[in-house]
Amino acid sequence: MDNRKYNIYFHTHTVSGIIICVLLYVIFFAGSFAFFKDDIAAWQKNSSYVASWQSTPRDFNGILDSLGRHHQLKGRDFELFLNKNGVAGYISMLGSNDSIVKKEAKALALAKAKATPAGEEKKRGRGRGRGGEDDAAYFTYDFAHKKEVNYEKDYDMGEFLYRLHFLAPLNVIRLPIPLGAPFGYLLAGIVSFIFLFALITGLLVHWDKMVSNFFTFRPWAKWKTVWTDLHTALGVIQFPFQFLFAVTGVVLIVNSVLLAPFTKFVYNGDDKQLYADLQTADNTTYEYTYTPLTTSFDLNQFLTQVEKKWAQSDINRVFIRNYQDANMYVIVLAAPHAEASFSGTGKLVYRVRDQRILQETSPTQHSTYVSKVRGLVYHLHFGDFGGRPLRVMYFVLGLMGCVVIISGILIWLVARDKNSTPSRERKFNFWTANIFLAVCLSMLPVTAFTMTALLFLKNAGQSDIFHLYFYSWLVLGVYFIARKNIALTNKQNLLLSAVLCFLLPLLDGVVRNNWFWNTFTQGHFDILFIDLLFLGLSIISTVVLVKMNQRKEVVTPQPVAVGA
Amino acid sequence: MPANKKYLTTSPWLRLSKIMAGTVGGYLVMISLHLLLTRVFPRENVVATAFFTGYILWAFLLLWAFVAKNVWQVWLTYAGLSLLFSLPYLIS
Numbered sequence: 131m132d133n134r135k136y137n138i139y140f141h142t143h144t145v146s147g148i149i150i151c152v153l154l155y156v157i158f159f160a161g162s163f164a165f166f167k168d169d170i171a172a173w174q175k176n177s178s179y180v181a182s183w184q185s186t187p188r189d190f191n192g193i194l195d196s197l198g199r200h201h202q203l204k205g206r207d208f209e210l211f212l213n214k215n216g217v218a219g220y221i222s223m224l225g226s227n228d229s230i231v232k233k234e235a236k237a238l239a240l241a242k243a244k245a246t247p248a249g250e251e252k253k254r255g256r257g258r259g260r261g262g263e264d265d266a267a268y269f270t271y272d273f274a275h276k277k278e279v280n281y282e283k284d285y286d287m288g289e290f291l292y293r294l295h296f297l298a299p300l301n302v303i304r305l306p307i308p309l310g311a312p313f314g315y316l317l318a319g320i321v322s323f324i325f326l327f328a329l330i331t332g333l334l335v336h337w338d339k340m341v342s343n344f345f346t347f348r349p350w351a352k353w354k355t356v357w358t359d360l361h362t363a364l365g366v367i368q369f370p371f372q373f374l375f376a377v378t379g380v381v382l383i384v385n386s387v388l389l390a391p392f393t394k395f396v397y398n399g400d401d402k403q404l405y406a407d408l409q410t411a412d413n414t415t416y417e418y419t420y421t422p423l424t425t426s427f428d429l430n431q432f433l434t435q436v437e438k439k440w441a442q443s444d445i446n447r448v449f450i451r452n453y454q455d456a457n458m459y460v461i462v463l464a465a466p467h468a469e470a471s472f473s474g475t476g477k478l479v480y481r482v483r484d485q486r487i488l489q490e491t492s493p494t495q496h497s498t499y500v501s502k503v504r505g506l507v508y509h510l511h512f513g514d515f516g517g518r519p520l521r522v523m524y525f526v527l528g529l530m531g532c533v534v535i536i537s538g539i540l541i542w543l544v545a546r547d548k549n550s551t552p553s554r555e556r557k558f559n560f561w562t563a564n565i566f567l568a569v570c571l572s573m574l575p576v577t578a579f580t581m582t583a584l585l586f587l588k589n590a591g592q593s594d595i596f597h598l599y600f601y602s603w604l605v606l607g608v609y610f611i612a613r614k615n616i617a618l619t620n621k622q623n624l625l626l627s628a629v630l631c632f633l634l635p636l637l638d639g640v641v642r643n644n645w646f647w648n649t650f651t652q653g654h655f656d657i658l659f660i661d662l663l664f665l666g667l668s669i670i671s672t673v674v675l676v677k678m679n680q681r682k683e684v685v686t687p688q689p690v691a692v693g694a
Numbered sequence: 695m696p697a698n699k700k701y702l703t704t705s706p707w708l709r710l711s712k713i714m715a716g717t718v719g720g721y722l723v724m725i726s727l728h729l730l731l732t733r734v735f736p737r738e739n740v741v742a743t744a745f746f747t748g749y750i751l752w753a754f755l756l757l758w759a760f761v762a763k764n765v766w767q768v769w770l771t772y773a774g775l776s777l778l779f780s781l782p783y784l785i786s
Contacts, residue, residue, distance in 0.1 A: 133698070133701065134701045135761060137697040137698045137701035137702065138697075138701060138702070138760055138761055139761075140696075140697040141696075141697035141701075141702050142757065142760050144696065144697065323749065323752075323753070326749060326750070326753045327753045327756055327757065330753055330754065330757060331757060377745075377746060377749055377750065380749050381745045381746075381749070385745070388725070388741075388744055388745070388748050388749075389741070391725045391729065392728075392729070392732075392737075392741050392744075395729050395783065396729060396732045396737050396740075396741075397737075404738075404741070407737070407738035407741070408738060408741065408742065499739050499742065500738050500739060500741075500742045503742040503743065503745060503746070504742070507745060545696050546696060
């Protein structure tokens with residue numbers, strides 16, 4: 131490789147890396163914990179999913195019945211999206227296809243809107259609403275407790291970290307011009323794409339010396355050498371893992387960048403057809419006939435039958451069309467368990483009138499090209515194809531990504547910390563690194579602190595979690611920025627992590643009697659796992675802290691950075 | 695050691711031009727190529743393939759804008775390729 135190209139790769143890698151490093155760290159850190167989203171939720175609520183999910187019978191008829199008490203259900207379309215853990219689902223009841231019912235509903239909705247002053251309207255669900263035209267309802271339902279879930283009240287730390295990892299909290303920032311996606315998602319997408327670029331340039335920088343650099347690790351050399359070796363070796367080991375996350379990350383968060391032109395030019399603006407082709411929706415219209423259904427229909431029984439038939443898969447979507455009309459249809463979509471088939475979508479179209487199955491594709495037998503690609507994107511990103519061991523491996527790789535980012539920032543700083551660099555520039559570089567590291571490194575203690583604090587807060591909701599997490603992050607961040615000492619930031623954060631990560635399982639035992647042996651004997655493995663995870667993180671922090679102190683006794687300490 | 699400055703762009707306008715050529719130009723080449731492919735292969739398969747090939751190709755096209763010796767050459771190439779790939783649409 132000639133010198134010119136090498137330097138260009140080097141520079142583009144540096145610039146793209148330093149631009150995204152903080153946000154990428156947040157994404158990697160929160161994303162790694164998000165692999166254990168359900169476990170964290172179970173831990174916080176102190177109710178184990180593992181123990182209850184197999185035994186939870188899902189009463190779909192009950193949902194329809196309770197909706198029927200307040201709404202005229204005739205001729206409506208329903209869409210049920212069932213969560214992976216099987217105990218909750220997102221339900222939407224759309225407007226009726228029956229023009230009379232529709233008219234009544236509209237009048238009712240208008241009367242209701244008049245009765246309640248503007249702005250005080252009760253919000254249901256997560257804003258998939260389509261205006262106040264009819265009385266459509268959207269909500270999340272908890273099958274285990276047989277109640278509607280209030281999103282803000284039932285918000286948990288798992289959901290928080292999951293949504294933080296695609297920067298959803300930043301969606302509150304409104305863009306002056308609409309760009310097709312909320313600000314947070316858009317930013318996460320851009321970071322993900324720049325990350326892809328940084329990965330490619332990073333690989334090219336090391337291309338010629340890939341093999342020799344890979345086996346180079348000089349832990350007793352200067353700090354800068356240690357960071358360089360760490361950055362190179364870990365970066366190369368993780369390259370495939372990070373590459374797939376960069377690509378699937380963009381796909382999952384801002385794919386409209388790609389889909390918009392396809393919709394416009396290939397599908398002539400028919401986005402419904404595009405989404406149907408990509409198997410994310412069903413766009414078949416079933417005509418409403420205005421003749422009542424004469425046969426009776428039991429949704430629970432029907433879905434149990436389908437579940438039995440497709441043993442190695444989970445029903446994830448159920449669409450009901452023209453409820454109680456002679457032309458009523460039920461469409462069931464299912465995803466196979468990853469060990470049965472990596473991709474594939476099961477689809478069953480059922481006409482209630484004559485109890486006939488009009489179309490059936492088994493989830494495990496046939497899989498189209500599109501579904502194979504989709505399977506690849508989802509499974510690789512969510513790491514849900516190898517049980518807990520795989521998720522632990524993903525978690526470790528994700529945190530190693532954080533290490534690569536931190537070492538990258540440090541290399542960037544130290545490489546510029548020379549007498550030949552103008553002092554104004556050195557000052558700027560130091561402050562940049564100082565702020566970046568204060569923000570990044572305080573994430574672990576803040577996470578452990580928030581979760582521990584939640585042990586003492588009964589019924590903590592979304593705002594409580596937001597306050598605990600973001601305020602403690604702000605306080606700790608500002609404190610470390612003000613101390614102007616990167617070595618101190620690192621050391622005190624390790625100390626805080628060691629203590630707080632240890633307190634988490636300890637206080638879980640003291641406050642809720644969830645000692646390791648108790649959760650183990652009760653089979654609450656998800657709660658046990660989170661306790662063990664944080665104990666492990668505490669041990670690692672302690673080991674690093676001890677090793678760092680030992681090293682100082684052997685080698686003369688290198689000043690990490692000059693406090694400018 | 696930071697990258698050697700003698701190989702890097704010094705003019706901010708030239709740098710902006712490279713970034714624009716890489717992002718906007720690269721995007722146009724990438725998307726027009728995939729749109730062209732829908733003429734040959736089933737459209738939904740092309741869309742699905744683009745999930746991977748699209749973004750990766752775009753990232754490489756962005757890189758080439760920095761590596762190329764002359765940014766005008768990049769602009770010309772990207773404009774030419776985009777035009778070439780969208781010919782079937784422009785004709786029909």
